[in-house]
Amino acid sequence: MNEVQPVKQFLAEEHDHDGCVKQAMQNAVRICRDRGLRLTAQRRRVLELVWNSHKPVGAYDILNALNSDGKRAGPPTVYRALDFLIEANLVHRLDSLNAFVGCPDPNSPHTGQFLICRHCRSVAELDDQAISDLIISSAAATGFVAEEQTLEVQGVCVACSNQSN
């Protein structure tokens, strides 16, 4: 039992982020193996770049980092790798920021509920089934069949609100 608990809250500024990255890469290897997906070197590198921190990164930041590795990747390469990682539940896309963040708990299928700090841009992921169920049932009351949901909540994280006090 060496599973790290999924991030259900914002992590302290100084935490063992190498541990987060290591866990994320182990998850990716296992999930791709179990589902018969090919985790190429390029996809692995893109995932590492997404996991650079808990702040969402844009596709062009990833592209610049890849190219500074000496690769000559174009935007389609990055978008294809991101699509693969999203499809495999390893990465989430945050539409409100047009950016990407690594999923700390890709093992369980879940809808995305994100708390986004507007000061430091850190993101924490909630996985609250009660919220999903409520959206599904409220939608169903109108005859609508909810299939996918991504909830993005903007606000201030605990570290940033402590700083301003």
Ligand SMILES: [Zn+2]
């Ligand atoms: Zn971390």
Ligand SMILES: [Zn+2]
């Ligand atoms: Zn997730």
Ligand SMILES: [Zn+2]
């Ligand atoms: Zn913050």
